[in-house]
Amino acid sequence: MYLAKIHVNYKRSILNPEAQAVQTALLRLGYQDVASVKLGKYFELKLTNAQSKEQAAKEVDEICDRLLANVNMESYYYQLEELVVAE
Amino acid sequence: MYLAKIHVNYKRSILNPEAQAVQTALLRLGYQDVASVKLGKYFELKLTNAQSKEQAAKEVDEICDRLLANVNMESYYYQLEELVVAE
Known part of the structure; x- marks a missing residue:
């Protein structure tokens, strides 16, 4: 069994309005020193069949x-991450 | 300067409909071995003023x-992560 920790982010060239909104809100709350904000999605998937890291990577x-x-x-x-299943 | 890598996830006790929708979609696409799906937000903030890790942690x-x-x-x-600014 493998645990896949996946980060999905906008490409650099793509404007992320949500991240901009967070930065604007931080400025309004008084956090003037936040130079940049990146915002993305984070997934954790448990894969039960993959027999090797290569196989898990292919599936992910x-x-x-x-x-x-x-x-x-x-x-x-x-x-x-390989997960050891307790016998 | 510090880079804060922040993960925000639903608490275990809270049902995440979006994560469930991803798992259902994966089943439909034929991925029967995805035992669980966790989905959260990931932020990266650059903090320019923090003078120490403790100060950065307090701000985050x-x-x-x-x-x-x-x-x-x-x-x-x-x-x-402490970011070294090129002089």
């Missing part, structure tokens, strides 16, 4: 490309 | 409690 790439990320506007990266 | 806690997280339904954790 597919899942990201087909569902979790809009590959036109977003990029993703992930870490894979 | 305040920012999370006041804006980034709904503390009734969400919990947050973060890592702080």
Whole structure:
């Protein structure tokens, strides 16, 4: 079993209005020193069938490309952790 | 300068309909082995004034409690990285 920790963020070239709204709100709350705000989605998926890290990576790439990320506007990266199932 | 990497997730006791929708969609796409899906928000903030890690942590806690997280339904954790500014 593998745990996939997936970050999906807007590509640098894409304006993120939500992140801008957060930065504006922070300024209004008096936090003048927040130079930049990045905002993205974070997924954790438990994959029960993958027998190897390569197999888990292949599945996560597919899942990201087909569902979790809009590959036109977003990029993703992930870490894979092997989960030891207690016998 | 410090970079705060902040994860904001629903508390365990709170049902996350968006995460459920992702899991249902994955099942429909044929990924039967995705045992669980967790979905949250990920922020990166650059803090220019903090002079120490403790000061940066204090500011991030305040920012999370006041804006980034709904503390009734969400919990947050973060890592702080010191950024060396090129002279």
